[in-house]
Amino acid sequence: MIKGQFYRRDMFPMIFCPGCGIFTVLECLKEALSQASIDMEKVAFVSGIGCSSRAPGYIMADSLHTTHGRALAFATGLKLASPDLKVIVMSGDGDLAAIGGNHFIHSCRRNIDLLTICVNNFVYGMTGGQLSPTTPVGCVTATSPYGNEEHPFDLSALACAGGANFVARWTVRQRKELTDSMVRGVKKKGFSFVEVLSPCPTQLGRRNDMVEVKKNLDWLDSLTFSKDGFEFKDREIELLASGRIPTGVFCERDKAPYGEMSK
Amino acid sequence: MGVKKLLMGDVACAEGALAAGCNFYAGYPITPATEIMVHMAKRMPESDGVFIQMEDEIASISACIGAVWGGARAMTATSGPGFSLIQEGIGYAIMTETPLVIVDVQRGGPSTGLPTQASQGDVMQARWGSHGDYGIIALAPNSAQEMYDLTIEAFRLSQVYRIPTIVLGDAIVGHTWEVVEMKKAAKTKVALPAEKPLSTAYETPFYVPKFPAFGKGYMVHISGLAHSEKGYPDTESADDYTRLIRRLVNKIRNEREQICSYELINPNAETMIVTYGSPSRTVYETVKEMHDVGMLRLKTVWPLHERAIHEFCREAERVLVLEMNLGQIYWEIKRVLCEKNVELFSKVGGELPTPEEIRGTLQ
Numbered sequence A: 001m002i003k004g005q006f007y008r009r010d011m012f013p014m015i016f017c018p019g020c021g022i023f024t025v026l027e028c029l030k031e032a033l034s035q036a037s038i039d040m041e042k043v044a045f046v047s048g049i050g051c052s053s054r055a056p057g058y059i060m061a062d063s064l065h066t067t068h069g070r071a072l073a074f075a076t077g078l079k080l081a082s083p084d085l086k087v088i089v090m091s092g093d094g095d096l097a098a099i100g101g102n103h104f105i106h107s108c109r110r111n112i113d114l115l116t117i118c119v120n121n122f123v124y125g126m127t128g129g130q131l132s133p134t135t136p137v138g139c140v141t142a143t144s145p146y147g148n149e150e151h152p153f154d155l156s157a158l159a160c161a162g163g164a165n166f167v168a169r170w171t172v173r174q175r176k177e178l179t180d181s182m183v184r185g186v187k188k189k190g191f192s193f194v195e196v197l198s199p200c201p202t203q204l205g206r207r208n209d210m211v212e213v214k215k216n217l218d219w220l221d222s223l224t225f226s227k228d229g230f231e232f233k234d235r236e237i238e239l240l241a242s243g244r245i246p247t248g249v250f251c252e253r254d255k256a257p258y259g260e261m262s263k
Numbered sequence B: 001m002g003v004k005k006l007l008m009g010d011v012a013c014a015e016g017a018l019a020a021g022c023n024f025y026a027g028y029p030i031t032p033a034t035e036i037m038v039h040m041a042k043r044m045p046e047s048d049g050v051f052i053q054m055e056d057e058i059a060s061i062s063a064c065i066g067a068v069w070g071g072a073r074a075m076t077a078t079s080g081p082g083f084s085l086i087q088e089g090i091g092y093a094i095m096t097e098t099p100l101v102i103v104d105v106q107r108g109g110p111s112t113g114l115p116t117q118a119s120q121g122d123v124m125q126a127r128w129g130s131h132g133d134y135g136i137i138a139l140a141p142n143s144a145q146e147m148y149d150l151t152i153e154a155f156r157l158s159q160v161y162r163i164p165t166i167v168l169g170d171a172i173v174g175h176t177w178e179v180v181e182m183k184k185a186a187k188t189k190v191a192l193p194a195e196k197p198l199s200t201a202y203e204t205p206f207y208v209p210k211f212p213a214f215g216k217g218y219m220v221h222i223s224g225l226a227h228s229e230k231g232y233p234d235t236e237s238a239d240d241y242t243r244l245i246r247r248l249v250n251k252i253r254n255e256r257e258q259i260c261s262y263e264l265i266n267p268n269a270e271t272m273i274v275t276y277g278s279p280s281r282t283v284y285e286t287v288k289e290m291h292d293v294g295m296l297r298l299k300t301v302w303p304l305h306e307r308a309i310h311e312f313c314r315e316a317e318r319v320l321v322l323e324m325n326l327g328q329i330y331w332e333i334k335r336v337l338c339e340k341n342v343e344l345f346s347k348v349g350g351e352l353p354t355p356e357e358i359r360g361t362l363q
Helices: A022-035 A052-058 A071-081 A093-099 A101-110 A155-162 A175-187 A201-205 A213-223 B009-019 B034-046 B057-069 B080-085 B087-096 B123-128 B144-161 B171-175 B238-253 B280-289 B306-313 B329-336 B355-362
Strands: A043-047 A062-065 A086-092 A115-120 A166-171 A192-197 A224-226 A245-252 B003-008 B024-027 B050-053 B074-078 B100-108 B114-118 B137-139 B164-170 B177-182 B221-223 B262-265 B271-275 B293-298 B300-302 B318-323 B342-346
Touching: A022 A052, A022 A115, A022 A175, A043 A052, A043 A071, A052 A062, A052 A086, A052 A115, A052 B221, A062 A071, A062 B057, A071 A086, A071 A093, A071 A101, A071 B024, A071 B050, A071 B057, A086 A093, A093 A101, A093 A115, A093 A155, A101 A155, A101 B057, A115 A175, A155 A166, A155 A192, A155 A245, A166 A175, A166 A213, A175 A192, A175 A245, A201 A213, A213 A224, B003 B009, B003 B144, B009 B034, B009 B074, B009 B100, B009 B144, B009 B164, B009 B171, B009 B177, B024 B034, B024 B057, B034 B050, B034 B074, B034 B171, B057 B074, B057 B080, B057 B087, B057 B100, B074 B080, B080 B087, B080 B100, B080 B123, B087 B164, B087 B221, B100 B144, B100 B171, B114 B171, B123 B137, B123 B164, B123 B300, B137 B144, B144 B164, B144 B171, B144 B177, B164 B171, B262 B306, B271 B280, B271 B306, B280 B293, B280 B318, B280 B355, B293 B306, B306 B329, B318 B329, B318 B355, B329 B342, B342 B355
Parallel strands: A043 A062, A043 A086, A062 B221, A086 A115, A115 A192, A166 A192, A224 A245, B024 B050, B024 B074, B074 B100, B100 B164, B137 B164, B271 B293, B271 B318, B318 B342
Antiparallel strands: A166 A245, B003 B177, B100 B114, B137 B300, B262 B293
16 A cells, blocks of 8 residues: 555646556556555655656655756765655656766666656657657657658667666556556666656657557557567667567666665 | 864865765866865765765756755865856756755866866856856855865855855865864754645745755655745746745845855055955965055855945945956946946966066056
8 A cells, every 4th residue: 555645636737638648657656656565755756857757746745856857866866865765766758868868877877776767758748749869760750850860769778788777668558567567666676767658649649640549559559569578689779760669577687776885 | 173184175175064064975077176076985985974976067966956855965066167067956956945065166268278277267157157047155265274164154054045055166275285274063954844744845935945855754846947835836927936036036135244254454445456265365465565455355256245345445546356267256346336446457377366466556
């Protein structure tokens, strides 16, 4: 059971568009914190800028809504100063992988004891649908009107290579698996990374013939295949670009977290 | 009375922070501030504090702010190029009223500039470097002793006013070795709110609300967005925004008399030299050898102590502003003493003005 209430109801209504994946992420997180018996007074959320970064505002816990891309740096300080707190970072693909890319790889490297949830919808939602570092090749966005010609990042591969202790990726349709990974992530010592592939009918769907939520979700299904323990070293970076994204738990290890190397 | 030790200014600054109860340091190496970080790397674990070397200066100030919300007293130190990077974090700390100390050991700019040479080129950046309207506090030490004392004072002020406070040193005071008396400091307690969970994260009408640290059951939402007293994002109401910004500015503007300190020699002498930081060291010689020359040294550069400037310079026949840039505080003094002819003595390139140079200008 969750100790305390999950939603900060006097902040409602949420700002998210109909069909946004963040609603599902919040519901899965609520269930995960309940399964992990988290005390809401002893958890703190940190987020940057973007749609998903607004999500902690609707959760009844201490939360720090920070500057664009820096959530992990703020969270690092918060966790080190207050080691008894469970610190959860909520981020998006633009926030975490573009402006915050440096903080992301270094947080993985330090293996600092945080859970980071990245709502990857392949696009900048809040600023109006611009290209992100995970936008698949060919996708039309506000800043790639002729189709994206940049190679995308695979964030889970990056987290594994960077040194995170726990890395998993699911779509919002894989609710049970997603919830389970959040539970394992929040319990795991060290850096845990849970990537959630999520629809954005308003900004990505509208420009790519999938404005209906179901079409957007079906597109996510068509991009992905489920394979636990997928070995990133065996794949080409073009795999993601070619529209084949593995989902699953990719790594679970017990490297010493930051600050516990000499213990 | 404290122990006396021969210390480098940068090290004195780190020791001052420790005396003030600093228990979190995040930084990134940069000349001429690195000695602060190197000293903290050694000393923090000895005093049960946290030291972390971050991936850049933006991460450093961000980690410090996060640590403060986790209940720590935090400091970071940098120089020009890093000071440019941390402006983002300063704005966030202003908006969220996060108390912390930022040390800028100034070097010559713009850009990578003169890494090993002193300057006072960041004094306006310290005031206005982050976007938007805000008030800020900046102190300018002129000795290793003051690197110690004013760092302690910076912690006190940051906590009293819930504001990032800047120590504006430079390569000269940072690298000067002097005997420093390491006085004990009173550790100001941050006032915590009584109500849990907190219904208003920013109580009004108080200028400075109490600090609802995380993990204590306050359940607050803290945001860099414009926010209501509850702390919730509030980007629609011009009235709420105006009230917030006026409070953030006025909590410093209206407290200038309490915040500011200065050193005064021969007030209203025939010639008054207004200066701050390292160049004042030369003026000590000038006032010794020249008759009817006085000095007003601003220990607090921001907020500007307009009353003191006016009061102690208005009778002077000449007012000379001395700074190691091409004229920054000069324009502020000119603004305050609008009816007077205010002269500028500039020297850049890293060396202090010499007594001969100042005498030459005055004669």
